[in-house]
Amino acid sequence: MAFERMDPRRSGYLRPLGPMSDTRFTIPLGDKELILVGTAHVSKDSIQEVRDLIHNEKPDLICVELDESRYTAMTEKDSWENLNMVKVFKEGKGFLLMANLVLTGFQRRMGAELGVEPGGEMKVALELAKELQIPYALCDREIQVTLRRAWARCSLWSKNKLLAALLTSAFSTEKLSPQEIEDLKRRNELEGMMNELASYLPEIKETLIDERDYFLAAKIWSALVNLPEKQEQEDRAPQKIIAVVGAGHMEGIKTRIHEFARSTPALPDLIPYNEIPRKKVFSRVLPFLFPLIILSLLSYGFFQHGPQMSYALLSRYILWNGSLAALGALLAMAHPIAVMVSFLGAPITTMSPFVGIGLFTGLTQVSLLKPRVADAQRIIEDVGSIKTFYRNRITRALLVFFLSSLGSTLGTFMSVPSMVAELIR
Secondary structure, three states: OEEEEOOOOOOOOEEEEOOOOOOEEEEEEOOEEEEEEEEOOOOHHHHHHHHHHHHHHOOOEEEEOOOHHHHHHHHOOOOHHHOOHHHHHHOOOHHHHHHHHHHHHHHHHHHHHHOOOOOHHHHHHHHHHHHOOOOEEEOOOOHHHHHHHHHHHOOHHHHHHHHHHHHHHHOOOOOOOHHHHHHOOOHHHHHHHHHHHHHHOHHHHHHHHHHHHHHHHHHHHHHHHOOOOOOOOHHHOOEEEEEEEEHHHHHHHHHHHHHHHHHOOOOOOOHHHHOOOOOOHHHHHHHHHHHHHHHHHHHHHHHHHOHHHHHHHHHHHHHHHHHHHHHHHHHOOOOHHHHHHHHHHHHHHOOOOOOOHHHHHHHHHHHHOOOOHHHHHOHHHHOOOHHHHHHOHHHHHHHHHHHHHHHHHHHHHHHHHHHHHHHHO
């Protein structure tokens, strides 16, 4: 249903108007009108619907579900060529980049199967905005902020589930038909999918969907409020905004726009939605806890049983930690020197809460096997299969970073009970 602006002295500002479709929703607001169109990001029908809608409605402003980073990646063909992997690892963005690549690669693979460029409907909306000289606004939150907020809010168990889901999707061979893609725009299909995501990873659903519903609605509302009035309006025709968003955000955006129209005296505050949550107490303590436990065990062994026991405990710690980190690097087909760095460095970096072995193995890998221009140009396509993932020097460096870090973490967990077993033997 759509909503019509009412006299504020009467009960409520908005009232329902007529039937609505699953993909389009019109909200009249006084002398302005907002048209929401819900799309699937790899749908030919969505591209055509957006094209027809803009030509027919001739809006005064077009809003799209894109942020600056994704807009740059979509419009500048050489955006990946400027990727500095050394900077990525030094700034601790290895996990974020891998997650971003996997998500983008999954969409690209689905689009390739259907003959559609992912985000094609957003691209068409922007192209028509420029062609018809219509102002446009990018209304989504920066993807890096979204991913960092999602990661920060996840528990250790949820992080493991998220990584498993990302890796599964990266190499999944499942194919969707065009009809199945179109079905994802239907409300009942969307509700089922959202409920499944909420039950599996509630923190992720809240960050990727609910928060962005609010963010998108707030940016669209701000654009609507700040839209300059026409000097002369023919037949008092309302000013129109078309907002092109993923179908999964339609219901949330409608609810938020309704709330803003009823009660928001000023523009919505987006600062809390751009902040990275502080880690929970346990997450902040954990990096210090294991070094403390290991040092305590080594000290106890030395003072209670002598240097020989202390040496035996230290050997167990180094073998577990270093060997599993090196095994992770080997599984990533790392350069032999990067494997050696994994084995020798993991026991040392584990004792420091501020750096991880992935930083050193990743830097070693990209220093010895420097990424080529062709790797940057094909990075999205190469994420789609295990063979090309390993062949691309950028994605392989990310894999070295990830698997050596994972191996070191597992080695730390395994070394503690092994050291305790040695003490009580």
